[in-house]
Amino acid sequence: MKLLKATEKDIPLIQDLARRSWENAYAEILSGEQMEYMLSEMYSEAEIGSHLRNADYHYYMIQDENTGSYEGFIGYQHHYEEGTTKLHRIYLVPESKGKGFGKEALQFLNGKVAENGDRRIILNVNKNNAARNFYESQGYTVYDEGIFDIGRGYVMDDYLMEFVIHI
Template identity: 75%
Template structure:
């Protein structure tokens, strides 16, 4: 596994990986209409481009070196809060789950957070998403619950989780 920093030219790939992972991860949790709305808002070319122009926001593509295929991506932002990096996005295509890519990406994130000087990682996970169990297995813990109105009568019903980095 190798993580490769994404650039503007990778936006279509990020959009494709997001769609492939979301269509698997969120079916039965949120409606197809909400999936389409969130993908169009959160993964628009404009939105991702703005992230890539932010010096604190980073996207990395997850490459399976054995198959020379991209299996997912991670997007995070240093200094989201004082001393805190926010993991905004980590998605894997369905066929790559259970192969260690998620754990590898979170380990990579921990090292990047340590280098940045932040001492905490936070993330949101849908209350019905089984990824919560994965995060807990990696040392994250729930510290809050959040219902966020995202427009068009849709909400995100999430747990907020954190991992403290020991320096």
């Protein structure tokens, strides 16, 4: 696996990978209308472009070294809170799950967080998303939960999880 720093030229690829991942991960959790709304808002060219122009926000493409194919991406923001990096996005296409890409991407993130002086990683995960089990297997714990209004009458009902980096 290789992690390649994303640039603005990668926005269409990020959008495609997000859609492919979401159609699998959220098919039983979100309505088609909510999924389309969230993808159009959270993965618009303007939204991703603004992230890429933020010095603390990073996207990396997850590439299978053997095939050269892109299997997913990770997006995170250093110094989201004091001493804390927020993992905003980590998505893999369905056919890539179970191959160690997610675990390697989180290990990569741990290194990047430590390099930048943060000591904690936080993330939100939908309460009905099986990804919670994956995060827990990697040492993340639930520290809170929240319901977040995202517009048009839709909400995100999430667990808030954290991982503390011990040096």
